[in-house]
Amino acid sequence: MPPETDAQSTVDDKPVHGKIFMPFSVVVTIAMNGLKIRFWRSIVTASGIFLSIAFFSYVVTNLMLAPHLTSDERHRQTFLAIISVLVAGVGITNSMLMSVTERFREIGTMKCLGAPDSFVVKLFFVEAAFMGLTSSAAGFILGLLGSLLLLAISSPGTDFSLPKIGLVLLWSLMVGVFITFGAAYFPAQQAAKMPAASALRTDV
Amino acid sequence: MANTEYIVRTKDVRKEFKMGQETMKALNGVSVDVKRGEYISIMGPSGSGKSTLFNAIGGLDKPDSGSVFINDVDMAQLDANELAFLRCHTIGYIFQTFNLITVMTALENVRLPTIFAGMSAEEGEKRAMSLLDLVGLGHRYNHKPSELSGGQQQRVAIARSLANKPSIILADEPTANLDSRTGTEIIDLLRRLNKDQGVTVISATHDYKMLDVSDRIIWIRDGVVEKIELRSDLKIQVGGMQVPAGSH
Numbered sequence: 001m002p003p004e005t006d007a008q009s010t011v012d013d014k015p016v017h018g019k020i021f022m023p024f025s026v027v028v029t030i031a032m033n034g035l036k037i038r039f040w041r042s043i044v045t046a047s048g049i050f051l052s053i054a055f056f057s058y059v060v061t062n063l064m065l066a067p068h069l070t071s072d073e074r075h076r077q078t079f080l081a082i083i084s085v086l087v088a089g090v091g092i093t094n095s096m097l098m099s100v101t102e103r104f105r106e107i108g109t110m111k112c113l114g115a116p117d118s119f120v121v122k123l124f125f126v127e128a129a130f131m132g133l134t135s136s137a138a139g140f141i142l143g144l145l146g147s148l149l150l151l152a153i154s155s156p157g158t159d160f161s162l163p164k165i166g167l168v169l170l171w172s173l174m175v176g177v178f179i180t181f182g183a184a185y186f187p188a189q190q191a192a193k194m195p196a197a198s199a200l201r202t203d204v
Numbered sequence: 205m206a207n208t209e210y211i212v213r214t215k216d217v218r219k220e221f222k223m224g225q226e227t228m229k230a231l232n233g234v235s236v237d238v239k240r241g242e243y244i245s246i247m248g249p250s251g252s253g254k255s256t257l258f259n260a261i262g263g264l265d266k267p268d269s270g271s272v273f274i275n276d277v278d279m280a281q282l283d284a285n286e287l288a289f290l291r292c293h294t295i296g297y298i299f300q301t302f303n304l305i306t307v308m309t310a311l312e313n314v315r316l317p318t319i320f321a322g323m324s325a326e327e328g329e330k331r332a333m334s335l336l337d338l339v340g341l342g343h344r345y346n347h348k349p350s351e352l353s354g355g356q357q358q359r360v361a362i363a364r365s366l367a368n369k370p371s372i373i374l375a376d377e378p379t380a381n382l383d384s385r386t387g388t389e390i391i392d393l394l395r396r397l398n399k400d401q402g403v404t405v406i407s408a409t410h411d412y413k414m415l416d417v418s419d420r421i422i423w424i425r426d427g428v429v430e431k432i433e434l435r436s437d438l439k440i441q442v443g444g445m446q447v448p449a450g451s452h
């Protein structure tokens with residue numbers, strides 16, 4: 001028996017065509033909420049960025065402020081600074097990669113519920129920007145304090161030049177945010193482009 | 205306008221998967237028409253292509269060839285954002301594994317699609333709450349999925365699928381992870397939504413309990429439609445069919 005279509009249908013007759021529009025503020029709200037409800041996971045990711053940048057800022061502060069560095073010591077410190085950037089790169093990339101890939105399934109689900117690809121990318125970018133900025137700033141402070149403390153003890157009379165410290169801050173934030181963004185970019189693109197069916201099939 | 209007779213049509217849909225040397229023809233030319241307001245079950249053995257068809261109809265994966273029409277709109281013509289719009293407004297998805305977002309409460313899960321639809325927070329929350337009431341879980345709104353039973357999780361998922369008043373509910377083995385009694389509750393709930401709200405239900409299933417409520421049953425085997433039966437035809441055969449004990 002063919003089914004009779006319900007006359008008192010409460011399903012809205014809606015056009016199939018249309019675009020999803022989400023104001024940026026909504027993306028920010030969802031991203032912040034996501035960081036909050038995954039609090040401990042976010043802390044772990046943030047710690048990776050935080051420690052990397054603390055190391056970086058420690059080395060760079062030392063390099064900039066320490067008086068009478070021999071050229072040999074200067075080279076060693078520069079080498080350390082480069083290493084610290086690489087360490088930060090690997091550490092942060094690993095953290096971000098994990099935090100995106102472990103959510104493939106969730107992304108697949110969100111796509112089924114109407115999340116456009118651009119939303120997925122923006123979501124991870126906002127998260128990365130926020131994590132990168134706050135963790136780098138905190139890391140900068142730890143590295144700076146550590147370095148200043150050691151300098152104050154080992155070489156009294158060091159000139160704690162504010163402009164130079166400002167420069168260290170700038171570098172720390174730039175390195176932290178740049179690497180975090182870079183690390184989020186590829187997995188976020190991949191997650192956004194992946195057909196929802198494949199994203200749902202992954203289980204991490 | 206959404207007043208065509210057929211809400212879903214597939215034409216010669218094919219999909220194959222390459223695994224190393226072998227190619228697996230998961231769908232080998234499937235053409236089905238689903239009328240507005242129907243309750244359809246897609247039956248077939250494991251690996252017959254049910255989920256692949258589910259993904260094609262739901263716009264979750266592109267078929268290799270053939271077309272899927274929703275309300276006479278060819279899905280292949282939609283860009284990524286229009287596809288998102290379709291998934292947001294026209295189709296509600298239900299999965300075997302529930303696929304709730306684990307870090308969110310029941311209410312937040314049900315509210316999520318309303319955010320993508322641009323509904324305000326208060327309005328979305330009100331809607332989500334009324335849907336949780338509809339599926340009988342209003343009192344558990346503040347619980348995370350891990351604090352709910354399988355049947356309750358699936359009811360939250362059903363509430364979520366209804367968030368933006370879809371015309372179609374697509375379900376992929378919604379009762380497979382549930383015991384028989386809970387499965388029956390879920391099936392009854394889907395049937396009620398189908399009857400009361402006129403939502404078209406298309407459900408892939410192994411569950412013979414589904415047959416009772418379906419208007420038509422599409423049998424798939426090896427990626428092709430084997431036969432399509434009306435429930436009225438089925439009634440006559442039930443005696444000869446192997447209906448597992450415990451189902452009615």
Ligand SMILES: Nc1ncnc2c1ncn2[C@@H]1O[C@H](COP(=O)(O)OP(=O)(O)OP(=O)(O)O)[C@@H](O)[C@H]1O
Pocket residue numbers: 221222223228229230248249250251252253254255256257
């Ligand atoms: N992503 C994939 N990669 C490779 N092969 C796949 C993929 N998805 C499905 N297949 C193959 O396609 C065929 C159909 O799979 P499908 O999941 O559609 O079956 P099904 O009818 O849903 O089975 P079940 O009842 O077990 O869920 C199977 O042989 C399966 O191995």
Ligand SMILES: [Mg+2]
Pocket residue numbers: 254255256376377
């Ligand atoms: Mg399946």
